[in-house]
Amino acid sequence: MSKVVKAKYTAEAVAGFTHRTAMEEAARCLLCHDAPCSQGCPAGTDPAKFIRSIRFRNVKGAAETIRENNILGGSCARVCPYDRLCEEACSRCGIDKPIQIGKLQRYAIEQEKVFKMKILKAPAKKKAAKVACVGAGPASLAAAAELAKAGYRVTIFEREEKAGGVLTYGIVPSRLPQAVVDHDIAQVKGLGVKFEFGKEVKAADLEEYDAVFVGTGLWGANLPKIEGIELAGVYSAVDFLKAARTQKNAFDPGKKVLVVGGGDVAVDCAVTAKLLGAEDVKIVYRRTLEEAPGNMTEFQYALTLGIGITTGMAPAAIKGADKVEAVEFKGFRDEAAQLVLSADTIVFATGQTAEDQTAVAPVKVADKGLIKAPKGKAGGKFFAAGDIVNGGKTVVEAVAAGKEAADAMIAYLEKKGVK
Amino acid sequence: MAIKKDLSVNYLGVKCQNPFFLSSSPVGGNYDMVRKCYETGWAGCFFKTVGIFVADECSPRFDQTNKEGLPWLGFKNMEQISDKPTEQNFEYIYRLVRDYPEHVTVATIMGSSEEEWKQLAKMCDEAGVPLIEGNFSCPQMTSHDMGSDVGTNNELVEKYARAVTSVTDIPFIAKMTPNCKNMEEHARAAIKGGAAAVSAINTIKSITNLDFENMTAMPVVNGKSSISGYSGAAVKPIALRFCTQVQQDEEIHKLVKEKGFDFGYGHEMSGIGGIETWRDAAEFLAVGCRTVQVTTAIMQYGYRIVEDMISGLSHFMDERGFDNLDQFIGCALPNIIPAEELNRDFRLLPKFDDKKCVGCGRCYVSCYDAAHQAIDWNEKKRRPELNDNCVGCHLCLNVCPVQGCITPGEIQWKEGREPVDVKFKKEYI
Numbered sequence: 001m002s003k004v005v006k007a008k009y010t011a012e013a014v015a016g017f018t019h020r021t022a023m024e025e026a027a028r029c030l031l032c033h034d035a036p037c038s039q040g041c042p043a044g045t046d047p048a049k050f051i052r053s054i055r056f057r058n059v060k061g062a063a064e065t066i067r068e069n070n071i072l073g074g075s076c077a078r079v080c081p082y083d084r085l086c087e088e089a090c091s092r093c094g095i096d097k098p099i100q101i102g103k104l105q106r107y108a109i110e111q112e113k114v115f116k117m118k119i120l121k122a123p124a125k126k127k128a129a130k131v132a133c134v135g136a137g138p139a140s141l142a143a144a145a146e147l148a149k150a151g152y153r154v155t156i157f158e159r160e161e162k163a164g165g166v167l168t169y170g171i172v173p174s175r176l177p178q179a180v181v182d183h184d185i186a187q188v189k190g191l192g193v194k195f196e197f198g199k200e201v202k203a204a205d206l207e208e209y210d211a212v213f214v215g216t217g218l219w220g221a222n223l224p225k226i227e228g229i230e231l232a233g234v235y236s237a238v239d240f241l242k243a244a245r246t247q248k249n250a251f252d253p254g255k256k257v258l259v260v261g262g263g264d265v266a267v268d269c270a271v272t273a274k275l276l277g278a279e280d281v282k283i284v285y286r287r288t289l290e291e292a293p294g295n296m297t298e299f300q301y302a303l304t305l306g307i308g309i310t311t312g313m314a315p316a317a318i319k320g321a322d323k324v325e326a327v328e329f330k331g332f333r334d335e336a337a338q339l340v341l342s343a344d345t346i347v348f349a350t351g352q353t354a355e356d357q358t359a360v361a362p363v364k365v366a367d368k369g370l371i372k373a374p375k376g377k378a379g380g381k382f383f384a385a386g387d388i389v390n391g392g393k394t395v396v397e398a399v400a401a402g403k404e405a406a407d408a409m410i411a412y413l414e415k416k417g418v419k
Numbered sequence: 420m421a422i423k424k425d426l427s428v429n430y431l432g433v434k435c436q437n438p439f440f441l442s443s444s445p446v447g448g449n450y451d452m453v454r455k456c457y458e459t460g461w462a463g464c465f466f467k468t469v470g471i472f473v474a475d476e477c478s479p480r481f482d483q484t485n486k487e488g489l490p491w492l493g494f495k496n497m498e499q500i501s502d503k504p505t506e507q508n509f510e511y512i513y514r515l516v517r518d519y520p521e522h523v524t525v526a527t528i529m530g531s532s533e534e535e536w537k538q539l540a541k542m543c544d545e546a547g548v549p550l551i552e553g554n555f556s557c558p559q560m561t562s563h564d565m566g567s568d569v570g571t572n573n574e575l576v577e578k579y580a581r582a583v584t585s586v587t588d589i590p591f592i593a594k595m596t597p598n599c600k601n602m603e604e605h606a607r608a609a610i611k612g613g614a615a616a617v618s619a620i621n622t623i624k625s626i627t628n629l630d631f632e633n634m635t636a637m638p639v640v641n642g643k644s645s646i647s648g649y650s651g652a653a654v655k656p657i658a659l660r661f662c663t664q665v666q667q668d669e670e671i672h673k674l675v676k677e678k679g680f681d682f683g684y685g686h687e688m689s690g691i692g693g694i695e696t697w698r699d700a701a702e703f704l705a706v707g708c709r710t711v712q713v714t715t716a717i718m719q720y721g722y723r724i725v726e727d728m729i730s731g732l733s734h735f736m737d738e739r740g741f742d743n744l745d746q747f748i749g750c751a752l753p754n755i756i757p758a759e760e761l762n763r764d765f766r767l768l769p770k771f772d773d774k775k776c777v778g779c780g781r782c783y784v785s786c787y788d789a790a791h792q793a794i795d796w797n798e799k800k801r802r803p804e805l806n807d808n809c810v811g812c813h814l815c816l817n818v819c820p821v822q823g824c825i826t827p828g829e830i831q832w833k834e835g836r837e838p839v840d841v842k843f844k845k846e847y848i
Contacts, residue, residue, distance in 0.1 A: 020488060027487035030820050033780025033796065055487065094777030095821055 137165020139386025140215030142402030228318030254344030261349030376405025463523030493653030556621030580612025622648025658692020697731030770828025
């Protein structure tokens with residue numbers, strides 16, 4: 001019998017580096033010329049530079065490189081799919097295995113906190129233009145930070161009580177502790193960015209602003225139209241993860257939990273259920289594991305917790321009197337395949353949908369309600385980026401897109417002559 | 420079956436099971452420690468230096484240097500000679516000699532006057548040790564009448580060696596300090612005074628690290644620190660240099676013969692300095708040392724390292740077809756020659772294996788910034804390309820992180836020079 005990992009919901013699953021182990025890992029780095037890892041980061045975090053700083057005993061310099069390039073450096077260090085970004089590009093793969101870039105980034109940002117560093121500073125003299133960001137998720141935070149660094153006065157509107165978006169209300173805290181998210185957000189606040197929480201923005205609220213960034217993300221549930229979808233015990237991933245993160249250990253996920261989906265969000269839901277006390281948790285994905293968009297290391301972590309993974313089956317009907325009792329699955333490609341599983345809870349981690357963005361701002365909306373914003377430009381004084389534009393990708397890509405949109409906003413404001 | 424080879428050596432007329440000894444230091448400071456080291460496989464022990472002077476030590480007293488996360492590259496200690504009463508030390512030594520006749524318990528002594536040296540030598544005689552070592556080399560004594568201050572003064576070295584050998588017939592080994600201009604003259608002085616041989620090196624005067632909390636060196640003793648001895652892997656190159664120079668000194672071999680201490684091997688050096696593995700030990704043997712002594716690696720890893728020294732050296736001998744160590748000892752000495760005698764007629768160009776190359780570009784960076792801009796960087800392929808500027812310095816080969824990627828290639832003769840058969844190293848690991 002395999003040894004199954006027992007963990008706490010709020011405890012970080014992976015231990016970080018100490019100074020010594022960080023140095024050992026940094027010593028493995030080949031210190032490449034024109035390093036492929038740095039080319040592999042969408043947000044331009046520049047791992048080659050910060051690893052070299054760690055190697056040459058300049059951890060504060062390492063933290064500066066990360067923070068200056070990636071305002072969410074702490075969070076990205078935890079949730080980035082390194083194995084298909086910088087670590088995949090690592091030259092050391094040609095010898096044995098890549099440098100653990102994510103863990104080194106985490107170490108540097110942890111030291112930033114230890115040394116109480118305040119790396120980013122906004123100019124004392126503010127520009128006249130006022131900028132609003134709608135939503136306090138990764139794209140908005142990245143855009144706001146860039147704008148504040150350039151001297152603009154930025155206000156972020158957020159309908160929830162806390163900033164962070166998916167970082168705060170989505171991802172399981174064992175993968176991304178709230179303290180890490182809060183530390184990243186404190187850097188944005190430190191730049192003088194104002195936050196207005198509990199505020200559902202309407203177009204009229206944005207009139208006084210010279211430029212507006214829309215980074216509202218995807219928060220609409222994507223539930224299939226199948227029998228029993230209205231029963232108690234049926235959750236969208238968004239609602240399930242948010243309930244867990246806000247109620248923490250008070251949240252009862254049910255004893256038998258099924259999670260439908262094949263992405264990192266599906267794994268987060270399954271891990272959340274398991275860590276909050278569910279006895280039997282299974283991930284059911286309609287395609288093969290090879291086709292699954294989720295990170296393999298996350299699936300592996302789920303397995304170490306004793307979570308089962310079943311592929312090739314899609315949900316067909318949910319059975320129960322007034323709450324979920326069982327779920328019927330049919331083969332997605334295999335017509336002969338049939339499966340019935342008893343369950344208290346079924347979570348659909350099958351993607352999120354856009355809410356009505358035209359209610360927020362006069363933006364052009366494309367398929368599935370996504371905002372059309374090439375290079376961040378959504379028309380006139382409106383800009384957008386992140387999941388609401390790209391349909392739901394990684395945090396680091398949202399940061400990259402938020403930075404790009406901020407550059408477009410600065411160019412727009414300068415051209416318009418708002419000083 | 421584990422390999423068994425005859426590793427025994429005759430050292431100054433004393434039969435040793437193998438060439439591996441503890442050097443005079445905290446690793447061999449009482450009966451139980453030495454008992455354990457013998458049971459682990461060490462042939463002998465140079466017991467922690469005994470004096471009439473009993474050391475009063477500071478705390479803490481150690482520091483270490485490291486590089487890229489690799490600890491104990493070098494090690495600094497501020498300990499002096501034994502802090503136990505002289506009589507107690509000789510009682511340990513006596514019992515060790517009595518209880519372990521197959522092992523070689525050497526008494527290492529240090530006096531601060533002729534009288535003290537004589538007194539200590541007599542005590543060695545009474546304890547029945549087969550060999551005596553005189554410590555002329557500890558660089559951190561609290562008295563200038565002892566240690567490396569004595570070891571760099573030929574008159575004192577000769578005088579104290581004579582004092583010892585005037586009261587005992589036990590062969591006397593003078594332990595030399597590297598804190599000198601050249602060791603040979605001090606070694607000659609010791610042998611003139613009656614020493615049968617020298618051992619080297621003791622530790623190098625050092626400051627390993629500065630502590631910015633207290634603005635002093637390491638280790639910090641009540642806010643202050645002192646210069647003291649450096650040892651460990653970092654000093655091996657320096658130790659090998661001294662051992663080679665002593666063993667290449669014809670005068671020393673001649674003096675030994677004249678004094679009647681030639682047991683058939685000329686001057687019998689005992690090599691010390693940064694030995695951790697069988698390979699390090701074999702290097703000292705190759706430059707003519709008959710025994711080797713170890714402390715720092717034991718401080719880091721314990722006595723058990725001798726197991727792999729014995730096994731590793733046995734496998735090496737087996738590979739090379741040596742039946743005993745005498746076939747091997749000193750065989751590198753003729754090939755270490757003055758720089759002016761090296762053949763300078765050719766360039767040995769590096770060869771790049773594009774399939775093994777991982778495209779890190781380290782060879783390009785080092786060649787450009789520190790050598791001859793002889794490597795062009797193919798950005799598209801991420802591969803180095805050698806151009807005509809190459810002088811064959813092999814900096815690229817030394818920085819390449821991939822085993823077997825950059826190797827010696829073509830031999831290019833300088834214009835007008837006569838081609839000859841060139842011997843070069845082919846295997847780098």
